[in-house]
Amino acid sequence: MKKLYKHKKSAIFAYELAERKLIIQNIFDDNLEIPLYDVFFRYFPRKSGLKIVAVDENATDIIDLFFQILRDVTGKAYQHSLADKLIVSLDDKQTHSETVDIITKTDKTILIATRNEGKTREFKEMFSQLGYTINNLNDFPDLPEVAETGMTFEENARLKAETIAELTGQMVLADDSGLMVDVLGGLPGVWSARFAGDNATDAANNAKLLHELASTAVTPERRTARFHTTLVVATPERNSLVVEGEWLGAIATIPKGDDGFGYDPLFIDDETGKTAAQMTLAQKNKVSHRARALKKLLEKWPEWLNEITR
Ligand SMILES: O=P(O)(O)OP(=O)(O)OP(=O)(O)OC[C@H]1O[C@@H](n2cnc3c(O)ncnc32)[C@H](O)[C@@H]1O
Ligand SMILES: [Mg+2]
Numbered sequence: 001m002k003k004l005y006k007h008k009k010s011a012i013f014a015y016e017l018a019e020r021k022l023i024i025q026n027i028f029d030d031n032l033e034i035p036l037y038d039v040f041f042r043y044f045p046r047k048s049g050l051k052i053v054a055v056d057e058n059a060t061d062i063i064d065l066f067f068q069i070l071r072d073v074t075g076k077a078y079q080h081s082l083a084d085k086l087i088v089s090l091d092d093k094q095t096h097s098e099t100v101d102i103i104t105k106t107d108k109t110i111l112i113a114t115r116n117e118g119k120t121r122e123f124k125e126m127f128s129q130l131g132y133t134i135n136n137l138n139d140f141p142d143l144p145e146v147a148e149t150g151m152t153f154e155e156n157a158r159l160k161a162e163t164i165a166e167l168t169g170q171m172v173l174a175d176d177s178g179l180m181v182d183v184l185g186g187l188p189g190v191w192s193a194r195f196a197g198d199n200a201t202d203a204a205n206n207a208k209l210l211h212e213l214a215s216t217a218v219t220p221e222r223r224t225a226r227f228h229t230t231l232v233v234a235t236p237e238r239n240s241l242v243v244e245g246e247w248l249g250a251i252a253t254i255p256k257g258d259d260g261f262g263y264d265p266l267f268i269d270d271e272t273g274k275t276a277a278q279m280t281l282a283q284k285n286k287v288s289h290r291a292r293a294l295k296k297l298l299e300k301w302p303e304w305l306n307e308i309t310r
Contacts, residue, residue, distance in 0.1 A: 109133045113146070113160040113174040118261025119290070123175075125281055126294055143167060153178065153190055153230035154242055161234035169236055177229040177289060179263045181251060183222050184212060192263070202262050206255060209266060213251060223251040227267060227276075227289040231297050233304070241304045245293030249276075260284060
């Protein structure tokens with residue numbers, strides 16, 4: 001058995017065609033190179049070269065795409081069929097037959113175990129570019145609240161993802177995140193959503209944070225902080241996939257900007273000097289803790305899917 005598609009940067013297949021290149025960029029503008037099995041090279045002369053760049057965990061889509069390009073570029077009548085065998089024919093003559101191992105995941109909807117619309121908006125933007133539709137728990141009012149009783153981001157993200165995956169029988173992504181302020185020993189951390197008390201508003205949490213820093217007379221250079229996200233993808237009866245991402249910055253003395261949610265008006269990005277609330281959704285989604293975690297998730301996801309569909 002050979003693997004047709006492995007979602008790792010690998011030198012084995014990608015090559016350039018100066019004029020005719022097809023690029024399906026991923027959400028971070030990275031060129032993700034999908035290794036197609038080398039049988040294709042026999043049908044596609046190296047000198048003409050082609051770069052196929054895509055984000056998709058579904059090998060059949062990639063193979064379809066490849067043959068589509070092959071037909072367009074060469075003008076020849078390539079045909080293929082995929083079952084557990086890949087059969088390729090040219091001008092009605094069978095030219096190749098190979099047993100292959102295909103990842104057959106086709107579901108393009110992801111349920112995010114969150115009621116936070118700010119997070120959801122970010123995930124929607126990030127995933128829409130990959131062709132995924134996002135639902136969150138506000139679309140399922142009958143599902144229960146999951147108590148965040150963990151002491152770590154991972155424990156809470158697991159609780160949210162694994163409980164909802166069990167209840168719904170589907171694949172679920174959860175995000176547990178928070179702001180960690182160095183001079184406060186990492187607080188508010190896992191308590192970020194409830195820093196000013198249960199069901200606290202964003203404004204109350206921000207006011208409490210400013211108050212804590214003011215009362216300890218913290219100098220500007222000691223206002224360093226980071227946003228943290230742990231993402232967990234769970235599916236019933238399988239081991240979950242866990243990744244994390246961080247974003248370094250500092251806490252402002254007054255809130256600035258109108259976009260975003262949570263502590264965004266107080267979080268100054270180290271690189272640009274802007275608060276997260278002064279960034280557009282697209283700008284934040286390039287550098288945020290959530291974006292960095294999602295990038296790692298996308299790198300690991302196909303391999304993980306491959307394991308769980310075996
Ligand atoms: O548990 P769910 O339903 O996902 O929603 P939540 O708001 O309770 O989410 P968390 O438990 O993960 O708490 C994270 C809190 O950290 C803050 N936070 C997380 N990511 C943030 C971001 O990108 N910008 C600003 N604040 C953020 C914000 O106050 C969140 O409420
Ligand atoms: Mg929460």
